[in-house]
Amino acid sequence: MNITRKPGGGDGGSGHSDGDSDGGQISADAVWREPAARLLARLVTTPAGLRGAEAEARLAIHGPNDAATVKRTPLWLQFLSRFRNPLVIILLGASGLSAATGDIASFVIIASIVMASMTLDFVQEARAQSAVEALRRSVAVQATVRRDGAPVSVPIDRLVPGDIVELIAGDLVPADARLLESRDLFINQALLTGEPYPAEKHASDKTSGAENPAGAENSAEATNAVFAGTSVISGTATILVCRTGARTALGHLATSLAEKPPATAFAVGVASFGMLIMRLTILMVFFVLVVNISFHRPVLESLMFALALAVGLTPELLPMIVTVTMARSAMGLSRRKVIVKRLSAIHDLGAMDVLCTDKTGTLTEASIKLVRAIDGRGAESASAFAYAFINSHFETGMKSPLDEAILAAHPFDMAGWTKIDEVPFDFERRRISVLVEHDGKRRLIVKGAPEDLLRLSAKYEAADGQELPLDAETRRIFQATLDDLGAQGFRALGIAGHAIASDDQSIAVADESNLVFVGFAVFLDPPKASAGATIQALATAGVSVKVLTGDNELVARHVFKEIGVAVTGVLTGDDLTHLSEEALIAQVSRVNLFCRVNPQQKLRILMALKRLGHVVGYMGDGINDAPALHAADVGISVDGAADVARAAADLILLEHDLSVVREAVVGGRETVQNVSKYVLMGSSSNFGNMFSMAGAALFLPFLPMLPIQILLNNLLYDVSEIAIPFDGVDPEAVALPVKWDITFIERFMLVFGPVSSVFDFLTFYALVALFGAGAPLFQTGWFIESMTTQVLVVFAIRTRRAFFRSKPNGFLVAMALGVVAVAIALPLSPIGQWFGFVAPPPLFFAYLVGATLAYLALVEIVKIFFYRAMARR
Numbered sequence: 001m002n003i004t005r006k007p008g009g010g011d012g013g014s015g016h017s018d019g020d021s022d023g024g025q026i027s028a029d030a031v032w033r034e035p036a037a038r039l040l041a042r043l044v045t046t047p048a049g050l051r052g053a054e055a056e057a058r059l060a061i062h063g064p065n066d067a068a069t070v071k072r073t074p075l076w077l078q079f080l081s082r083f084r085n086p087l088v089i090i091l092l093g094a095s096g097l098s099a100a101t102g103d104i105a106s107f108v109i110i111a112s113i114v115m116a117s118m119t120l121d122f123v124q125e126a127r128a129q130s131a132v133e134a135l136r137r138s139v140a141v142q143a144t145v146r147r148d149g150a151p152v153s154v155p156i157d158r159l160v161p162g163d164i165v166e167l168i169a170g171d172l173v174p175a176d177a178r179l180l181e182s183r184d185l186f187i188n189q190a191l192l193t194g195e196p197y198p199a200e201k202h203a204s205d206k207t208s209g210a211e212n213p214a215g216a217e218n219s220a221e222a223t224n225a226v227f228a229g230t231s232v233i234s235g236t237a238t239i240l241v242c243r244t245g246a247r248t249a250l251g252h253l254a255t256s257l258a259e260k261p262p263a264t265a266f267a268v269g270v271a272s273f274g275m276l277i278m279r280l281t282i283l284m285v286f287f288v289l290v291v292n293i294s295f296h297r298p299v300l301e302s303l304m305f306a307l308a309l310a311v312g313l314t315p316e317l318l319p320m321i322v323t324v325t326m327a328r329s330a331m332g333l334s335r336r337k338v339i340v341k342r343l344s345a346i347h348d349l350g351a352m353d354v355l356c357t358d359k360t361g362t363l364t365e366a367s368i369k370l371v372r373a374i375d376g377r378g379a380e381s382a383s384a385f386a387y388a389f390i391n392s393h394f395e396t397g398m399k400s401p402l403d404e405a406i407l408a409a410h411p412f413d414m415a416g417w418t419k420i421d422e423v424p425f426d427f428e429r430r431r432i433s434v435l436v437e438h439d440g441k442r443r444l445i446v447k448g449a450p451e452d453l454l455r456l457s458a459k460y461e462a463a464d465g466q467e468l469p470l471d472a473e474t475r476r477i478f479q480a481t482l483d484d485l486g487a488q489g490f491r492a493l494g495i496a497g498h499a500i501a502s503d504d505q506s507i508a509v510a511d512e513s514n515l516v517f518v519g520f521a522v523f524l525d526p527p528k529a530s531a532g533a534t535i536q537a538l539a540t541a542g543v544s545v546k547v548l549t550g551d552n553e554l555v556a557r558h559v560f561k562e563i564g565v566a567v568t569g570v571l572t573g574d575d576l577t578h579l580s581e582e583a584l585i586a587q588v589s590r591v592n593l594f595c596r597v598n599p600q601q602k603l604r605i606l607m608a609l610k611r612l613g614h615v616v617g618y619m620g621d622g623i624n625d626a627p628a629l630h631a632a633d634v635g636i637s638v639d640g641a642a643d644v645a646r647a648a649a650d651l652i653l654l655e656h657d658l659s660v661v662r663e664a665v666v667g668g669r670e671t672v673q674n675v676s677k678y679v680l681m682g683s684s685s686n687f688g689n690m691f692s693m694a695g696a697a698l699f700l701p702f703l704p705m706l707p708i709q710i711l712l713n714n715l716l717y718d719v720s721e722i723a724i725p726f727d728g729v730d731p732e733a734v735a736l737p738v739k740w741d742i743t744f745i746e747r748f749m750l751v752f753g754p755v756s757s758v759f760d761f762l763t764f765y766a767l768v769a770l771f772g773a774g775a776p777l778f779q780t781g782w783f784i785e786s787m788t789t790q791v792l793v794v795f796a797i798r799t800r801r802a803f804f805r806s807k808p809n810g811f812l813v814a815m816a817l818g819v820v821a822v823a824i825a826l827p828l829s830p831i832g833q834w835f836g837f838v839a840p841p842p843l844f845f846a847y848l849v850g851a852t853l854a855y856l857a858l859v860e861i862v863k864i865f866f867y868r869a870m871a872r873r
């Protein structure tokens with residue numbers, strides 16, 4: 001073994017000042033190189049842990065223990081950053097310029113309007129985000145930490161160097177840490193090393209593995225330290241936290257990869273819509289500018305007009321509407337006991353069309369009971385129970401419900417039994433071995449997937465305790481017993497073992513051969529009565545459910561039968577090993593039951609579905625589900641799940657029930673539909689306005705609307721849309737998965753934009769020809785008309801039905817009518833003159849009513865044809 005010390009390190013003493021150069025934390029290699037006692041001293045802590053106050057102080061110095069620490073910008077900075085919008089800056093600049101030439105009033109008004117818009121936007125979004133943040137914190141992964149001398153539960157992002165943490169199987173390792181104590185500790189380090197098999201670790205001042213002969217280091221290989229991002233497979237440990245947050249090995253990975261969550265299809269869709277509008281806006285603003293200047297109109301005024309137009313046309317509320325709509329949906333779901341960890345998962349839920357799930361707890365009650373312990377022929381067997389009990393009692397992995405069922409079945413006297421060693425459970429082998437001693441004799445006891453144990457057995461234990469050869473005929477009988485159990489819906493574990501020489505201290509996987517078969521532990525996990533109906537309801541809603549289980553085919557088939565769901569195709573883990581990716585992709589749609597699949601195979605199935613273009617959800621609670629949960633478009637886990645599963649999930653169900661998933665799916669679809677209402681509103685009225693502005697700029701000798709009027713128009717319009725996230729959605733709009741469809745939006749825009757322009761031009765004509773309008777009246781008239789039509793059209797756009805067949809939300813109605821009332825009242829009031837309005841003649845309002853009604857009627861009619869044509873697409 002080659003434990004080199006750093007030159008000048010001597011006994012690891014005074015030479016090491018490197019720890020302090022790294023933000024006051026221990027250097028990476030010191031975590032495993034230095035003696036534990038010295039690490040404790042350097043971190044000024046003891047095995048009893050830090051005092052609470054000290055931990056708080058260190059947290060302030062070192063920052064949160066979060067590998068991908070995104071520095072949270074203070075609120076006031078977030079607010080200021082909204083002014084970075086170049087359009088807004090230029091606009092404020094230009095109006096400042098015009099203030100210098102005397103027009104101070106309009107500068108004040110422009111500044112106030114810009115301020116009001118930003119505040120409106122900011123407050124909404126900040127409130128939504130803090131609500132969501134609170135939800136996320138409520139399901140944060142916790143660690144057991146010794147503080148003030150006693151173990152307490154603390155969210156892992158609050159850990160600091162010097163903390164003493166207790167780990168048990170299933171826990172995430174919260175930081176880079178040194179082992180102080182360990183028992184049968186096996187760690188899954190796949191995330192850091194790519195190695196899927198558990199790595200064994202020991203508390204010791206000596207280490208091996210971290211330095212390979214080439215001199216390169218891979219600290220994750222150090223056997224006396226554990227690292228953030230890995231997880232405990234089995235055993236227990238007490239650790240000393242040495243490096244936290246971005247300083248962990250994982251943190252280095254995360255920052256070097258600049259890990260950003262991949263943009264979801266929805267986010268990309270929303271962004272591309274923003275770009276579309278942006279391009280059209282720029283085009284249009286240049287056009288207006290060129291026309292104005294070539295007609296020799298005042299340059300500054302023309303520039304302000306163009307800028308106000310640009311500000312008015314950009315869908316600046318879009319991000320806010322998206323966040324607020326999703327946050328609202330997240331709050332709604334939290335009342336149904338679903339916690340949303342990643343906000344954007346909500347629209348992925350809405351688009352999800354395949355849901356993969358494990359069996360236990362979803363299709364079954366997960367109230368597993370041991371009903372019998374039998375030998376291979378089906379007779380009650382005391383030794384089968386005894387061995388099962390001893391195995392479960394001594395195993396230190398995360399106790400599975402099967403273990404709990406065995407231990408709860410009936411008491412068994414463990415006096416005189418001691419444990420020597422263990423080979424922990426993993427989902428490849430699907431079994432646990434313990435080496436135990438009793439009366440000076442040592443024995444290996446294996447418990448696991450019964451068909452595998454039968455395969456690994458050469459003998460069996462007869463009723464009288466004799467060991468007899470397991471010949472072909474007996475093997476057939478035993479297999480028949482097992483098949484019978486499965487067909488009756490019983491789950492089974494096989495029990496086997498053999499004697500081990502009494503000087504053998506340890507066992508390995510290789511010892512799990514030539515076994516003596518003892519019998520079966522037989523469990524009942526009753527099917528969930530409601531599961532069948534929920535799966536049916538999901539299917540009707542366009543979400544097909546596939547079950548991916550580690551259990552065997554007969555048991556799974558029986559559950560399907562009990563809950564009344566047809567098996568449309570089966571693939572087993574063995575089948576999968578023989579299938580190429582292409583072959584799997586060809587078959588995966590047909591199959592709805594995958595049995596005896598390991599974690600990597602669960603992942604493969606998921607990827608195959610994604611490659612077919614499905615939006616795939618995955619629901620599971622075990623360590624074995626974590627890879628698939630990570631890769632899924634929507635990962636769903638439950639509150640009691642293993643840390644790794646909860647950490648990988650986007651959604652946490654506080655109650656393990658498929659029916660809430662169905663509700664969440666509907667919630668997701670409503671969210672997408674409400675966002676698209678905003679987008680459809682914006683695209684049609686903006687596109688229409690562009691036409692109208694361009695036309696007006698060409699034909700009028702004056703500006704069709706003053707810059708401040710455009711900004712006011714924009715502000716009022718934004719206010720009217722605040723209520724959209726609260727609006728209801730027609731049932732048929734959420735009946736099937738909802739995907740973001742940019743071509744649909746483009747077509748909508750191309751059809752409904754010109755419809756609104758037609759009425760603008762009609763109004764222009766009426767104003768000039770009927771009312772003989774000069775600039776002020778024209779601008780006032782158009783302001784009122786465009787406000788009225790573009791606000792009220794929400795009642796037509798919000799539904800595909802005839803507008804009176806779908807009831808809008810009361811808040812939406814109030815906001816829309818309120819804004820229209822303000823737009824009409826303002827020019828009539830004394831305040832109107834600040835904005836350059838004049839009171840229109842009474843006859844204008846008669847025209848307004850007629851034109852608005854005609855416009856809405858036309859939109860309704862065009863809607864019918866439009867959606868008919870879309871349906872034929």
Ligand SMILES: Nc1ncnc2c1ncn2[C@@H]1O[C@H](COP(=O)(O)OP(=O)(O)OP(=O)(O)O)[C@@H](O)[C@H]1O
Pocket residue numbers: 357358359360399400402403425430431432447448449450493548549550551552622624
């Ligand atoms: N505690 C245990 N001791 C021995 N073997 C076990 C234990 N737990 C699970 N196994 C074996 O490993 C197999 C896979 O585990 P498990 O059934 O939990 O997988 P899963 O995919 O999570 O299944 P499910 O879909 O039912 O949740 C089991 O069917 C069983 O054969």
Ligand SMILES: [Mg+2]
Pocket residue numbers: 358359360620621622
């Ligand atoms: Mg499971």
